[in-house]
Amino acid sequence: MKKVxxxxxxxxxxxxxxxxxxxxxxxxCPSFTKTNSTANKKLASLVGCWRGKGPNALxxxxxxxxxxxxxxxxxxxxxxxxxxxYTMYYMxxxxxxxxxxxxxxxxxRMRAESSSDPNVLLFKLVDSTNLxxxxxxxxxxxxxxxxxxxxxxxxxxxHHNGKDLPQLYVFRRVAQGCSANSxxx
Numbered sequence: 001m002k003k004v005x006x007x008x009x010x011x012x013x014x015x016x017x018x019x020x021x022x023x024x025x026x027x028x029c030p031s032f033t034k035t036n037s038t039a040n041k042k043l044a045s046l047v048g049c050w051r052g053k054g055p056n057a058l059x060x061x062x063x064x065x066x067x068x069x070x071x072x073x074x075x076x077x078x079x080x081x082x083x084x085x086y087t088m089y090y091m092x093x094x095x096x097x098x099x100x101x102x103x104x105x106x107x108x109r110m111r112a113e114s115s116s117d118p119n120v121l122l123f124k125l126v127d128s129t130n131l132x133x134x135x136x137x138x139x140x141x142x143x144x145x146x147x148x149x150x151x152x153x154x155x156x157x158x159h160h161n162g163k164d165l166p167q168l169y170v171f172r173r174v175a176q177g178c179s180a181n182s183x184x185x
Contacts, residue, residue, distance in 0.1 A: 049178035052171035
């Protein structure tokens with residue numbers, strides 16, 4: 001009987017510990033797990049690795065990692081013949097935000113716009129650092145189009161040499177061999 005009671009106590013203690021591990025440090029702070037926005041939840045569901053194609057059939061890879069107690073989503077994008085770029089997605093209350101660190105050397109802050117389509121999430125430029133003028137090369141927006149749990153498209157609004165050039169990428173989830181290292185998948 002003592003063994004049974006000890007095992008029950010141990011199981012209860014481990015269960016309580018597991019619940020604590022899943023609990024967030026700040027239960028009232030904004031996070032991807034607490035958002036009511038379907039589109040922001042779909043953005044958070046991208047955690048993992050993806051392969052695809054971009055403009056001019058360039059190969060592309062992207063990985064998503066959740067961090068900062070489920071309040072930040074790090075995107076690392078590798079585009080063939082281009083430098084690696086990073087974007088951090090986070091919540092400002094119920095509004096999605098993006099902070100893109102571009103290979104043009106500027107850092108762009110974008111805010112999600114309301115949409116009646118839960119499969120579309122559009123971030124538009126709010127402000128930036130290291131961008132002297134909107135006439136210089138930069139990204140104007142990023143638009144996610146969620147197809148299903150294993151496919152999504154993303155369009156980056158590139159302003160390059162005085163022209164607006166939408167850059168469409170089509171991605172599929174990598175089922176095995178996922179790694180944040182660009183050379184390993």
